[in-house]
Amino acid sequence: xxxxxxxxxxxxxxxxxxxxxxxxxxxxxxxxxxxxxxxxxxxxxxxxxxxxxxxxxxxxxxxxxxxxxxxxxxxxxxxxxxxxxxxxxxxxxxxxxxxxxxxxxxxxxxxxxxxxxxxxxxxxxxxxxxxxxxxxxxxxxxxxxxxxxxxxxxxxxxxxxxxxxxxxxxxxxxxxxxxxxxxxxxxxxxxxxxxxxxxxxxxxxxxxxxxxxxxxxxxxxxxxxxxxxxxxxxxxxxxxxxxxxxxxxxxxxxxxxxxxxxxxxxxxxxxxxxxxxxxxxxxxxxxxxxxxxxxxxxxxxxxxxxxxxxxxxxxxxxxxxxxxxxxxxxxxxxxxxxxxxxxxxxxxxxxxxxxxxxxxxxxxxxxxxxxxxxxxxxxxxxxxxxxxxxxxxxxxxxxxxxx
Numbered sequence: 001x002x003x004x005x006x007x008x009x010x011x012x013x014x015x016x017x018x019x020x021x022x023x024x025x026x027x028x029x030x031x032x033x034x035x036x037x038x039x040x041x042x043x044x045x046x047x048x049x050x051x052x053x054x055x056x057x058x059x060x061x062x063x064x065x066x067x068x069x070x071x072x073x074x075x076x077x078x079x080x081x082x083x084x085x086x087x088x089x090x091x092x093x094x095x096x097x098x099x100x101x102x103x104x105x106x107x108x109x110x111x112x113x114x115x116x117x118x119x120x121x122x123x124x125x126x127x128x129x130x131x132x133x134x135x136x137x138x139x140x141x142x143x144x145x146x147x148x149x150x151x152x153x154x155x156x157x158x159x160x161x162x163x164x165x166x167x168x169x170x171x172x173x174x175x176x177x178x179x180x181x182x183x184x185x186x187x188x189x190x191x192x193x194x195x196x197x198x199x200x201x202x203x204x205x206x207x208x209x210x211x212x213x214x215x216x217x218x219x220x221x222x223x224x225x226x227x228x229x230x231x232x233x234x235x236x237x238x239x240x241x242x243x244x245x246x247x248x249x250x251x252x253x254x255x256x257x258x259x260x261x262x263x264x265x266x267x268x269x270x271x272x273x274x275x276x277x278x279x280x281x282x283x284x285x286x287x288x289x290x291x292x293x294x295x296x297x298x299x300x301x302x303x304x305x306x307x308x309x310x311x312x313x314x315x316x317x318x319x320x321x322x323x324x325x326x327x328x329x330x331x332x333x334x335x336x337x338x339x340x341x342x343x344x345x346x347x348x349x350x351x352x353x354x355x356x357x358x359x360x361x362x363x364x365x366x367x368x369x370x371x372x373x374x375x376x377x378x379x380x381x382x383x384x385x386x387x388x389x390x391x392x393x394x395x396x397x398x399x400x401x402x403x
Contacts, residue, residue: 277304
């Protein structure tokens with residue numbers, strides 16, 4: 001603020017000097033000289049005042065700087081003391097926190113060590129138990145493998161015999177029949193024709209539209225030798241030769257079925273050649289020409305376990321539909337008889353209702369008449385009970401006697 005005042009005064013003085021020093025034509029030299037002296041005097045006075053003001057401002061500025069320096073020094077010392085105090089407090093707090101963290105870390109380490117030890121012990125025990133169980137399973141697996149190897153050996157011995165192979169195929173075929181059909185729907189080892197001693201493995205009983213039973217012959221065959229040669233063949237020529245031999249064997253079995261077991265009207269117009277192995281059936285079914293030849297030339301259908309199961313389901317549904325159709329006429333006749341009997345029953349019920357109505361009317365008439373008569377007699381009794389003198393005077397008249 002002091003510097004601003006000084007600056008304004010200097011500017012005013014300078015402006016005054018310029019105005020006073022401007023020459024005028026009418027002024028005289030004496031006046032100009034006197035003015036100059038006066039201006040000089042004023043300038044000198046102003047200079048001394050400005051110098052004093054500047055000196056005072058300098059002293060004030062110096063005092064303020066010294067005061068500010070003292071305040072700054074005091075603030076720095078106070079701040080330093082506070083910082084030192086905070087450092088001491090933080091040091092103590094940090095030391096306490098470090099000690100507390102050390103204690104907590106030790107306790108946590110002990111807990112972790114204890115839990116880890118327990119977990120390791122538990123896991124090791126579980127691992128030992130699991131390993132023991134797995135070892136027992138492996139042991140059981142070895143036992144099952146030994147039993148299986150013995151079973152395979154027994155199966156090889158069984159399959160090496162033609163008779164045993166046939167028995168195995170027949171047992172498998174009987175199992176499929178038992179799953180779908182009832183025991184009275186098929187015949188085991190059936191002799192189809194009285195003049196022949198040949199027996200087919202199974203014959204399915206199929207009812208026809210005439211109410212009679214037609215037999216469907218099913219014979220199980222297993223040409224193992226040619227099938228095994230086909231499986232074990234490595235060269236293409238060997239495979240072709242084995243496949244051709246398999247076709248020959250299957251064709252021969254189909255011809256035997258057609259010759260021995262298919263004869264209408266005792267049997268159906270076709271027979272079934274059952275192959276008890278899905279692999280064998282797939283190999284035969286892949287030969288479309290062979291399957292077509294067996295169907296058209298020998299009237300024989302080749303089936304495997306899966307296809308035979310579906311065929312038996314279809315046969316069973318057809319037989320049930322035929323039985324339902326045969327019984328429908330009987331059911332219709334029974335319904336007609338029931339209708340006639342119901343008409344007779346309705347007539348009897350109507351007559352009974354008439355008799356009941358008449359009897360009810362007679363009963364109502366009887367009850368009404370006797371009720372009125374008995375009420376009249378009771379009133380007479382009450383009259384004599386109220387007047388005892390009537391009893392002494394002669395009692396009841398003839399009209400008042402109770403019937």
